[in-house]
Amino acid sequence: MNASDRTPADLLRSALAADPARPLVTFYDDATGERVELSVATFANWVAKTANLLQGELSASPGDRLALLLPAHWQTAVWLLACASVGVTAEIGGDPADADYVVAGPEGLAAGLACRGDRIALSLAPLGRRFPTPPEGYADYAVEVPSQGDRFAPFVPVDPEEAALVVDGTELTGAQLVERARADAREWGLGPGSRVLSGRPYDSWAGVSAGLYAALAAGGSVVLCRNLAELGAEGLERRVESERVTLVLAH
Template sequence: MNAIDRTPADLLRSALAADPARPLVTFYDDATGERVELSVATFANWVAKTANLLQDDLAAQPGDRLALLLPAHWQTAVWVLACSSTGVVADLDGDPSAADLVVAGPDTLEAARACTGERVALSLRPLGARFPQPPAGFADYAVEVPSQGDRFAPYAPVDPDAPALAFGGAGELTAADTVERARKDAARRGTGSGSRLLSALPYDTWEGLSAGLLAPLAAGGSIVLCRNLDALAPEALEQRRKSERVTGIVR
């Protein structure tokens, strides 16, 4: 990626400029059989729409804290990059009562109600489908995001040296620190341009978010993100490794 990239959103912009058509995130849920593949361009479009939702409809400001109560999922990856695009701090598994706004999945709705700010709910159903019945007190992401703009421009430049990422409120990383750590992780794992890293780790730790999104993005690689991988037989995992041209596995 570009040496001057200092935020995760910068990394995505560089990936988009280099090769928009290549796969970036391939997501599996082995409990449901779901498989979704997003090119760099498609992923960036979701990020732009979500960033517009954050900045305009949810009125999020740079420095605001967003509690992200979601599993490792392609839509979670979108939210992490949307936060980076707007200067909002993405707090993975953060305390919703201490957050300015919250994004939750179907299993974390009750915990998310502790947030007194804006609340967004994701069904996490295949193909980004809506909730059958919208949860009371929440905006349904699948309803709100399609009408958002396909291009995003922040009202104010994002400061690379401002807080950008946290894990359950335990310390913070700036955007520049995040990019630097991701590059180091990629180098340590031998992840480079064209690499395909399969990760089954949750996103609630640095290791999981790095392996399952940030390090491959920083290195010009791609991600095979697997939820509920334990449901997969060893021979099926080996078949996936071959069919997806996986170059490394983290689980």
């Protein structure tokens, strides 16, 4: 990664320039058997489309706040980087009533209705499937995002000193987020080619760092596991071997 990277979007651009074909996020849901693997290029394409949805369709701009009511999931990771690309502050588990936008999965739909701005719903079904019928009060992400552009350019440059993320009550600027991710990567011994398996939820810095940011900052990749307890000890050992995991952060 480049020493000049100061926002999460910078980290993703550097990863794309270095090796677009390598895996970046491999997602498992051990309650459903789902497995999704996204290369850097594929992940970046999802981020670009989502950022275009935010900036173009929803008219989001730097300084806006988005309540992200989603679990640890590959689509959550996409939204985190899309918000960073536009300059929108992503508030994980934030109060929808205080947010300009809300993005919710099935478990957050009722709470998300408190948001007076635009609301986006994600089914979190395998393969990113759409809802049979969009939830009342929401636009369906799986319907809205495919038509968005594959390249993204912010209307306004993102300021690394502005708030990028709020998680577990802690607000981080883009620059602070990158520095904390780099510090975690050093502490965990991560580098290019490292592969981190995380079963941690995205409700704390420890969770989002283990499940996304630290590996991104180090030039590594993530095996993000939802409902990991369903796998059992032997299943976890097999996954570590098959996915060539170099670090396990299960809890």
